[in-house]
Amino acid sequence: MSALDDKINEQFAGFVVRKDLVKAVKGNAIVPGYVLEYLLGQYCATDDEASIATGIETVKEILRKHYVHRNQAGLVQSEIKERGHFKVIDRVSVSLNEKTDAYEAVFENLSIKKVAIDSGTIKAHPKLLVTGVWCISDVSYEFSEQSGISPWTVDSLKPIQVAGVDYETFKKTRDEFTTDEWVDVLMQSIGFNPEEFGKRSKLLQLMRLIPFVERNYNLIELGPKGTGKSHIFSEFSPHGQLISGGEVTVPKLFVNNSNGRIGLVGYWDVVAFDEFAGRTKKPQKALVDIMKNYMANKSFSRGVATMGAEASFAFVGNTAHNVPYMLKNSDLFEELPAEFHDSAFIDRIHAYLPGWEVEVIRSELFSEGYGFIVDYLAEILRHLRNDDLSLVYQDAGFKLSSQISTRDRDAINKTMSGYLKLLFPNGGATEAEIEGLLNLAIESRKRVKDQLKRIDSTYPETDFHFLRPSGEKRTVTTLEEDEYPKFYYRNLAQDDDSEDDEVLIDTEKTSGSEAATPSEPTGSGKPTEMQAREGHIVVKENLKGVTFEKIFGPWIKGATKITITDPYIRMFHQARNLMEFLELVIRQKKPEDHITVELITAPNDGDVAKQREFLDEIVGSCSTAGIDFTWRFDDAGTTHARHIITDTGWKISLDRGLDIFQHFGSSAFSLAGRFQEHRAVKQFELTYLKLDRNEGH
Known part of the structure; x- marks a missing residue:
């Protein structure tokens, strides 16, 4: 165990688990990571090796006995019939049968429908009416000769999520860790080995958590395949829902006007759209319009009435080309379907996470250290949605450029609030730490705005900068802007397309003025060639x-x-x-x-x-x-x-x-x-x- 593992076990005893244990117990159980970590948290939330070994066997036995594999559904059904009742771990959804005026559950892997479930359970867990929820349930079987009566009944049901979280203790205990230690704790909690990542790369990984901690936050991540874009949204939290971009409909996402049932945005903290990119996809225009309205105003129409919701949106998808190709020939949103490749939709996105900077997943990136049981952390993040830390940077003396529009400012503020809640839930960020996060928050919005300018020339040029407490100006650039200036600034592109774009070094700026970076254009508007100079x-x-x-x-x-x-x-x-x-x-x-x-x-x-x-x-x-x-x-x-x-x-x-x-x-x-x-x-x-x-x- 590392010193950090020792410290997190000491400070958060009972709420952490060794992350490599998930693989040890998963076997061929096709369940989200938070389900497995819930069970591990019951039996393996310790650093005692003997207790861990015993706990692993206990969890394996629970999965062996109670997790329902699809190909063994008939065997488990028989077990319930012979015993009269049996405990199962399965994904459960519920609907109202209007003919019988009764709620009926569907057990996905067990392959049984029309399972009677009482209204009290539905009132306690309304998400069951919207989509499948992983639960531990007691199911009983009693045959009736009366026509139309299902033999299946839910005796008890408990969604798999932790209870009894002490939020104030969590905040105070955070102060026992340095900022670097805390970032590493969060990295290990989402399953990654922090030693394999730089500081910026860690913060980009943690940006994926902002939708869980910030209400009505719209994040997009486009990048190469295999970087784990959807992992957080499918495995991390019982409060997030990952759906295929091609399965989105107005009734499923917002409201079904025929029966008045609210869709996903009414029940989930985060709705993530997997495989969102794809220029050949044809989403409904009505869906695009209602999504744009919701992303801007946090509300949607239900017939003549208007309803509000707090769900954040996360859009993830693959890019077909590398960054210089996109910058030279189109824009960084080129893979979106035509209906979403629309300036009004894109302008409502608060941050663009550059997926091309995220490492392709390989074995050494995964953590073998300790991190929070993910559903414990998910409950913490859900509680922190009530806080608003968006103006902390202003209180510290930082000021955004007056050129930055209200919509840009709101996006930057929400990203800042999310990062501060993740890293400094109890306050205490230094001036340098606030500046680093503010720079990244502005960059994430600037990436959106710069591409909007390519898509719609009516958008004005914006000087994205902020003023330090000292009054000094700090200009913000995106990484691809520094790396590919010839294509980023189209007026710099040469007529000769065969000329390679290079990262060039400008050393004319010496200490005492703003530091130069590779690819930075000089005052003449063109990058300078390398020369040996001070x-x-x-x-x-x-x-x-x-x-x-x-x-x-x-x-x-x-x-x-x-x-x-x-x-x-x-x-x-x-x-x-x-x-x-x-x-x-x-x-x-x-x-x-x-x-x-x-x-x-x-x-x-x-x-x-x-x-x-x-x-x-x-x-x-x-x-x-x-x-x-x-x-x-x-x-x-x-x-x-x-x-x-x-x-x-x-x-x-x-x-x-x-x-x-x-x-x-x-x-x-x-x-x-x-x-x-x-x-x-x-x-x-x-x-x-x-x-x-x-x-x-």
Whole structure:
């Protein structure tokens, strides 16, 4: 167990579970994760290994006895008949039979219909009337010779969700964790290993939770296949409902005018539309119109009456093309059906989660640590929907640009409120933490607004920026705007379509002014070519297209001696980064040239033998290519700064050293493994200084 696992078990004893246990008990039971974690929470909410082992067996036995597999429905029906009654775990829905004036339940896997259920149960659990709910039920069988009388009866029914949550204790206990620890707790709670994600990537994953904590929040996520877009909405909460985008109808979603029955928005906190993208889909115009009205006004019409609801919408779908293709040829909403590829609909979306930044799911991304039992966290998030933290950033002294419209401002405020409720339910966010979240909230809305401008030219240009408490202006850009400026700003596109779009470095802005980033256009409106000059750059997390050649190449060119000071060349991936830097040196030099490269690093207390093995292999590998590579430990133990110094007089200060890339798959067929430009980076900063040659060596 990690220190974080110990801490969460101590502070939230009985409300956390080890996340890898879900796989251990699931077997071939096709049930949502929150159902399994509900059972695990009854028997395995501990860090005692013996109790966990016993609990796992208990849960497996409960599933074996009471979970109904579709292919065993007849066997379970027989069991109920012979015993007279039996407890089952199944998905249950209820409808009113107007001919008999009685409620009748349907057990999905058990394949029985017209099961008598009393009105008191329906009053206690009205969601049963809208859609299927996973329940633990006692079902009895008593045959009657009277025609039309069903032998099946529900004796008792309990939806699978936790009860008795102490919200105030939850808020106060949150304060026992640092912000980074709390973010990692939430990441582990939704099943991911936080060590595999950067800070921005974690916050993007957690954006998927905002619809659960914020009323009437409209989120869209479009991106490549296999990134787990629908997982949160299908597995995480008993208060969310995932439906196929092709199954949406006005009666199912809003109201059935023939019987007055309210649809999904009246009973669920979140309605998520899976497979929402697809240009060939043909949704009903009436559905689109009522959805637009609801998303804007939180209400819908029922005949002549108007009704309100609080359900948030989440739209998830796959993109057919990569980001530069979409920016060059259409827009980032290109895959929406034509009826939804409409400026009025898109303008009602509060945030666009960039699915292309989300990792494709692979085994090492999943957590084996402890996190909240998901239905416990779901109850907390549901309670927090009552809070409104949308103006906390204003109280902290931040101000949005006056150019930002009311609709844009509302969207930003709702995203901010959602993030603050997730991360700081009891307050206490620092100025820097508020600024980071505000930047992401504005970016998420700017992504929507910038595409609207492409779709409908009548939308005005908006300068998305905010003022810090000091009065300093902070301009907000989207990551794809920084990465593909030629296509993002269409007036920059060259007539020659064959020209590659590149991430370019502008180092003209030095410390003391706003930091430049890769792909940032200069005042002339065009990106500048790389040149070895003094300056400072800040590179955003998750940006792609950044390579050692672009950020180091011009500054090390022509050097015959290079000294690298980096105390963290210890692990395999760090040694790999060093080797890739040396590959750059080899590519730039002439075959007959001889270059000396020295590394000053620090020993790895965990496994110094393996570290020595890595570095010695690099020595041998480079010797045949005209590179005299040597390394040594900083014996004085004073190596903290990270930098590269050349005998041509350049010093490159590195806040992260060479370790700028995020984790990526180790497959031999992974493009990220073969090309640096396909890797997402961590946020990092570089400073280029010109020294007197005698200062360097």
